[in-house]
Amino acid sequence: MNGMERKPENFIMNVKTTLPQVASGRQAVLLDAAGFKAALRASFFKLAPQHAFKNPVMAVVWFGTLWCAVLTLLGATPDGMGWAVTALLLVTVLFANFAEAVAEARGRGQAASLRRVRQGLVARRVDRADAISGAQNIPAAELVTNDLVVVSAGEMVPVDGEIVHGLATLNESAVTGESAPVLREAGTDRSGVIGGTKVLSDEIVVRITALPGHSFLDRMIALVEGANRQKTPNEVALGLLLLTMTATFLIVVVSLPFIASFVGITLDPLLLVALLVCLIPTTIGGLLPAIGIAGMNRALAANVLAKSGKAVEAAGDVDVLLLDKTGTITHGDRQATVLHALAGVDLSTLREAALLASLADPTPEGKSIVKLARRVNREGTLAPLEEPVGARFIAFSAATRMSGVDLPDGRSIRKGAMDAIVRRVQEAGGNVPVELQVRVEQVARKGATPLVIADGRHVLGVVELADVVKHGIKEKFAQLRAMGIRTVMITGDNPLTAAAIAAEAGVDDYIAEARPEDKLARIRAEQAGGRLVAMVGDGSNDAPALAQADVGLAMNSGTQAAKEAGNMVDLDSDPAKLLQVVEVGKQQLITRGALTTFSLANDVSKYFAILPALFAGAIPSMAALNVMQLSSPANAVIAALIFNALIIPLLIPLALRGVRFRPMGATALLRRNMLVYGLGGVILPFPAIKLIDMLLAATVGV
Ligand SMILES: Nc1ncnc2c1ncn2[C@@H]1O[C@H](COP(=O)(O)OP(=O)(O)OP(=O)(O)O)[C@@H](O)[C@H]1O
Numbered sequence: 136m137n138g139m140e141r142k143p144e145n146f147i148m149n150v151k152t153t154l155p156q157v158a159s160g161r162q163a164v165l166l167d168a169a170g171f172k173a174a175l176r177a178s179f180f181k182l183a184p185q186h187a188f189k190n191p192v193m194a195v196v197w198f199g200t201l202w203c204a205v206l207t208l209l210g211a212t213p214d215g216m217g218w219a220v221t222a223l224l225l226v227t228v229l230f231a232n233f234a235e236a237v238a239e240a241r242g243r244g245q246a247a248s249l250r251r252v253r254q255g256l257v258a259r260r261v262d263r264a265d266a267i268s269g270a271q272n273i274p275a276a277e278l279v280t281n282d283l284v285v286v287s288a289g290e291m292v293p294v295d296g297e298i299v300h301g302l303a304t305l306n307e308s309a310v311t312g313e314s315a316p317v318l319r320e321a322g323t324d325r326s327g328v329i330g331g332t333k334v335l336s337d338e339i340v341v342r343i344t345a346l347p348g349h350s351f352l353d354r355m356i357a358l359v360e361g362a363n364r365q366k367t368p369n370e371v372a373l374g375l376l377l378l379t380m381t382a383t384f385l386i387v388v389v390s391l392p393f394i395a396s397f398v399g400i401t402l403d404p405l406l407l408v409a410l411l412v413c414l415i416p417t418t419i420g421g422l423l424p425a426i427g428i429a430g431m432n433r434a435l436a437a438n439v440l441a442k443s444g445k446a447v448e449a450a451g452d453v454d455v456l457l458l459d460k461t462g463t464i465t466h467g468d469r470q471a472t473v474l475h476a477l478a479g480v481d482l483s484t485l486r487e488a489a490l491l492a493s494l495a496d497p498t499p500e501g502k503s504i505v506k507l508a509r510r511v512n513r514e515g516t517l518a519p520l521e522e523p524v525g526a527r528f529i530a531f532s533a534a535t536r537m538s539g540v541d542l543p544d545g546r547s548i549r550k551g552a553m554d555a556i557v558r559r560v561q562e563a564g565g566n567v568p569v570e571l572q573v574r575v576e577q578v579a580r581k582g583a584t585p586l587v588i589a590d591g592r593h594v595l596g597v598v599e600l601a602d603v604v605k606h607g608i609k610e611k612f613a614q615l616r617a618m619g620i621r622t623v624m625i626t627g628d629n630p631l632t633a634a635a636i637a638a639e640a641g642v643d644d645y646i647a648e649a650r651p652e653d654k655l656a657r658i659r660a661e662q663a664g665g666r667l668v669a670m671v672g673d674g675s676n677d678a679p680a681l682a683q684a685d686v687g688l689a690m691n692s693g694t695q696a697a698k699e700a701g702n703m704v705d706l707d708s709d710p711a712k713l714l715q716v717v718e719v720g721k722q723q724l725i726t727r728g729a730l731t732t733f734s735l736a737n738d739v740s741k742y743f744a745i746l747p748a749l750f751a752g753a754i755p756s757m758a759a760l761n762v763m764q765l766s767s768p769a770n771a772v773i774a775a776l777i778f779n780a781l782i783i784p785l786l787i788p789l790a791l792r793g794v795r796f797r798p799m800g801a802t803a804l805l806r807r808n809m810l811v812y813g814l815g816g817v818i819l820p821f822p823a824i825k826l827i828d829m830l831l832a833a834t835v836g837v
C-alpha cells in the first residue's frame with residue numbers, strides 16, 4: 136500500500152500557521168523564537184565572501200570593516216574609535232544578512248513540512264490501465280515519466296500525473312491548505328493530480344508526468360526556500376542603479392584625501408570609510424533580497440505558486456486579462472438539459488443520434504448527453520443502446536469543435552458547435568433548415584451552449600448544455616476595472632452564448648468561436664500594442680496562450696499541459712485569484728520603490744552629520760555645517776553609523792509585510808510615496824541622530 140502513516144491534516148495546520156496571513160489582512164508574527172535563532176546564525180554564515188560579494192553595496196561595507204580593523208591594528212587611529220567604527224560596520228553587514236535570513240527562514244518551516252509529505256511515498260505500478268490486479272509496489276522515487284500507477288481510496292498519489300482512467304475525489308490539503316474534497320476525472324479539464332495528495336474515494340489510474348525531484352512539491356519546496364531565486368527585471372535595474380551610485384561615491388570618497396592634501400589637510404582614513412558607508416545606499420541594498428523573497432511568500436500565502444518573481448511583478452503591471460469562459464467564468468460542468476428536435480425530425484431519432492455520438496465521449500458534455508438520452512430511454516421510447524461493434528469514435532478537439540461517430544453501416548453522426556456542423560453538412564451537399572438558426576439562438580440567449588446534431592447531410596436538432604456563471608465574479612471584474620485592468624472573455628462557444636455570459640459576468644469585451652490559435656493571436660496583438668497581458672485558463676487548448684501571456688495563471692485543477700505552460704498555478708483553482716496576484720505584484724513594486732526613496736533620502740542627512748566631523752580639526756569654519764549641533768566629531772560619526780545600521784532591522788517588518796497597497800492611480804500613489812518616504816527619509820535621521828548623539832554624550836561619549 137502506498138498510504139502514509141502520518142496524517143496530512145496535521146501537517147496542514149503547520150503550514151497554515153507558518154504562512155504569513157497577508158492575503159486575509161491579518162498580520163502574522165514575523166518570526167518565532169526558533170526561526171529567529173536560525174536567522175541569527177545564518178547572518179554570520181552569510182559573512183562568507185561567496186555570499187557577501189553577491190551584493191555590491193554590502194560588499195563595500197564588508198571591505199570597509201576589514202579596512203577599519205587593519206587601520207586600528209596598525210595604530211593609524213585611536214583604538215577606542217577604531218574598534219567602535221569597525222564593530223558598527225560589521226553590525227551593518229550582519230543586519231543586512233539578517234534581513235535576508237529572516238525572509239528565507241519564514242519559508243523554511245513550510246519547506247520542512249512539505250518535505251515530510253514527500254517522504255516514504257510508495258506507488259503501485261501497473262503495465263496497463265486495465266490490468267490493475269497485476270500491480271507491483273515500488274518506492275515513488277523509482278517511478279519514471281509515463282509509468283502507470285493505480286491509486287485507491289485512502290492512498291496518496293505518489294508523484295504528479297494525469298488521470299487516464301476513472302475519477303476520484305481527493306484531499307489536496309497537503310499542497311493547497313484547503314481540505315474540501317475536489318473531484319478529478321480522466322478526459323476532462325480537471326484530470327491533473329499532485330503527488331502527496333490523498334485519494335478519498337474511488338480508484339484511479341494515473342500516468343506519471345513528472346520525475347521525482349521535479350514535481351509540484353519539489354518546486355514548491357525550492358520556492359519557499361528561495362533556492363535559485365532569479366532576480367526580476369526591476370530588481371536587476373535597481374541593482375544596477377545602486378551599483379552605479381556606490382561606485383560614484385567610492386570614487387568621490389577615495390579622491391577626497393588627495394584634494395585635501397592639496398590644500399594641506401590630512402583626513403582621518405577611518406572617518407572616510409564611515410562617510411562612504413553612510414553615503415552608499417546600504418538601507419535598500421540590505422533590504423532588497425528580503426523584499427524579493429517576501430513577494431514570493433506573499434503570493435504563496437494567497438495559495439498561488441509562482442514559478443518566478445518576474446511573473447509576480449509582471450502581475451503588478453497587467454493591463455489586460457484574458458479568460459476562457461467554460462470552467463473559468465462559469466462552473467464549466469456543462470450538463471445536457473433539453474433536446475430540441477427540428478421540425479420533421481422524430482425526437483427519438485435525435486435522441487438516438489445524440490446518444491450514439493456521445494457513447495465514447497469522455498468529456499463532461501458527452502457524458503451528460505448520454506445520461507440525458509438514457510434517462511429518456513428508461514421512459515420507454517428508445518431501445519437500450521450500446522456502442523455498436525465496429526463503430527469509430529471521433530474525439531472532440533478544440534480545433535474542430537465537434538465530435539461524433541462513424542458507424543459500420545456508413546452513417547456518420549456529428550455533434551458540435553453550430554458553425555462547425557453547418558460547414559460539414561454543406562460540404563456534404565446537405566441543406567441547413569432556417570429553423571436551426573432560430574433554435575440555436577433560443578438556447579444561446581440563455582447563456583447555454585447549443586450543440587448541433589447532424590447525421591450525414593441531415594441536421595437533426597440541438598442539444599442544450601446548461602452552464603452557470605460563478606457566484607461573485609461580476610464584483611471581481613469590477614474591482615479589476617477599478618485597478619485599470621480590462622477583462623476579455625475568449626471562448627470557443629458561439630457569439631450569442633458568449634454575449635449572454637459576457638453580459639452576466641460583466642466582462643469588458645469578448646471573443647467567440649475562438650480556436651486555440653485565435654487565443655494566442657489575440658494575446659500577441661495585445662502585446663504588440665505595448666500592453667502587459669494576463670491569461671487565466673485550465674484546458675490543454677489554453678496552454679499556448681498561457682505560455683505566451685506575460686502572466687499565465689493556470690488552475691490547479693487543470694490539465695498538466697496548462698500547468699506546465701503557465702508561469703503561475705492557483706492552488707485553489709479560482710480565476711478571480713488574479714486580483715490578489717495583481718495586488719501582490721503591485722505591492723512588491725511599491726515596497727521596493729518606497730524603501731529605495733527612503734534609503735536615498737536619508738543618506739543626505741547622514742552626510743550632514745559626518746562632513747563637519749571630517750573637517751572639524753582642519754577647517755574650524757566648517758562648524759557652520761554642523762546643523763545638528765552634535766556633541767563632538769567622534770560622537771557625530773558614531774551616531775550616524777548607529778542610525779545607518781539600525782534602520783535596516785527596523786525596516787525588516789515593512790520590507791516583509793510590504794507597504795500597504797491602496798487601489799489608486801499610479802500618479803497619485805507616486806506622489807503619496809514621495810511625500811511619505813522621500814520627505815520622511817530626509818527629515819527622520821536628524822532627530823534620530825541627534826537623540827543617539829545625546830545618549831552617547833550622556834554615557835560613553837567623548
Ligand atoms: N464533447 C464535445 N463534443 C462536441 N462538441 C463539443 C464538445 N465540447 C464542446 N463542444 C463544442 O466545441 C466548442 C468549443 O469547445 P472548447 O472547449 O474549445 O471551448 P469552450 O469550452 O466552449 O470555451 P472556453 O474556451 O471558454 O473554455 C464548444 O463551445 C461546443 O460548441
Ligand SMILES: [K+]
Nearest residue numbers: 412413415417
Ligand atoms: K547608507
Ligand SMILES: [Mg+2]
Nearest residue numbers: 459461462674
Ligand atoms: Mg475550455
